[in-house]
Amino acid sequence: MSDAVYFQPLAAAETSLEIKKSRFIASALPVKSELAARQFIQYHKTLTPSAHHHCSAYIIGAPALSQQFAYNDDGEPAGTAGKPMYQVLYGQNVGDICVVVTRFFGGVKLGTGGLARAYADCTKAVMEQLSLQQVLPSCELKLTYAYTHSAAIDALLHNANISILNSNYAEAITLCVRLPVTEVDSLITDLNQRTSGEINIKKQP
Template sequence: MSDAVYFQPLAAAEISLEIKKSRFIASALPVSTELAARQFIQQHKILTPSAHHHCSAYIIGAPALSQQFGYNDDGEPAGTAGKPMYQVLHGQKIGDICVVVTRFFGGVKLGTGGLARAYADSTKQVISQLALQQVSPTCTLKLHYAYSQSATIDALLHNANISRLDSDYTESVTLSIRLPVGDVDALIVDLKQRTSGDIKIEKLP
């Protein structure tokens, strides 16, 4: 599976479990922005102010490629909550998600290893309840080239996994195509090689 391919949740889920008298409530929500993730975390803090901790982790987009992610221990010993939660999401290639694990302390200390396992297990259990869909992110390329390159480029694109979006034929050719993110770099290399660099390529979201 390409690093760009991942799974995203279709709906929210929540589970509750008890570990050595502490109650852990894990809630997962599909999110598409960091703002939505932060709002979800804050909402839990407001709804359950009597809880001792609201630990969290979120990833926006493909976990292997995303630069939009975060995790927080919310008062638990450093590295024992948010990071283990994040590692579960990343390891299972789940993105566009925020998980909050709310803990009501029951009086028995779990130790750092026990805490890490508890938060990781809570995350695993809640995502096991999620309906997931596979996502293959795409990217748009806008190509600008001379008419003399048309046959070469058409032949190359004919065998590529692309969708043609629109084209403009004026003094030169402008063609917009959409393709999986994982195929972009290789196609750009092929286009430049086949045209001896006589092409302008714009990468769009």
Template sequence: MQPYPVPAQSVEISEEIKKSRFITLLQPTPGVEAAKAFIQQVKSQHPSARHHCWAFVAGAPSDSQQLGFSDDGEPAGTAGKPILGQLMGSGIGEITAVVVRYYGGIKLGTGGLVRAYGNGVQLALAQLSVIERVPQTEFLLRCDYAQISMVETLLQQVGGSIVQSEYGAAVDLRLALPAYEAAEIANRLFNLSRGSLVLQPV
């Protein structure tokens, strides 16, 4: 899995369209549970709003298993899908958007709703700063005490880390490595150790 951008912070913007107030909120949400918890939180903060429409990309942007959206009572396809379309178009992962609508008495029509919900998210995304998420994969490694410093040096170079270590006759390590470079790192380790160090997938 390649690295991908995720939100560095939350964003909230508000606009009025034909007397209806639209509040767009973006939130970092790593995972579907976090996304659903944020949606519930917004609903409890705006109990008198007519609609709480939302969409999320709860994992990597390429992971279609972690997508969700809802029109929350608006005509089908006028809210959740435009919100999700903006999120997917941004290429950002681990993000949820909720658009709260306080109805002002004037109907916007389907085209007007699609624009209102989509544009609100687009404006909020323009204000969002992101950081890079590097997906990690875990491996087991057994090495001699004399090889520890070589392993630690390599981990520093590639952005990996030691998750767990057990010191016995040899040293058993659980390592977290950038997933997209794992095969290359395994080769480097094998070559550096003249074939004595082999990563085992967890």
């Protein structure tokens, strides 16, 4: 399958673990933007200001392709918290997600290896609580055509697996639609046949 196929959470989840007297609370939230992820992280810092650390990781979009991701150790030794959390998300191919692990230090030091295992285990634990759905790669098309073709195209699009993102009715009709990449070639062929090629089709970046 394509690297762009991935899984996303359907709802928030939370779980807690106690590891060598430290309490870890792992919280996960579906997010569609880096802003939403940062707001979720800040929410937990505000919610439990007495906690010693609020470590985090998020990925927006398909993990294998995403350029919108980040992780943060929030005061833990470098590389012992945020990155292990991120690696769990990446390894399970889950995107559109933010995970925050809040730690209340219990007085027993875990060492760098112990910390990395603890944060990874907490992330795995909250992931087990999530309901996930598969996300297939999609493509946007911009369609421009004359009103004389509207009935035929409306009927074709009605039976296709598409979402209409926006529309503009001026001298001609312009629709922006999104559909699975696996169905793009078939739809383009059908559109050209229905309009005898009298349609402008552009793939959007």
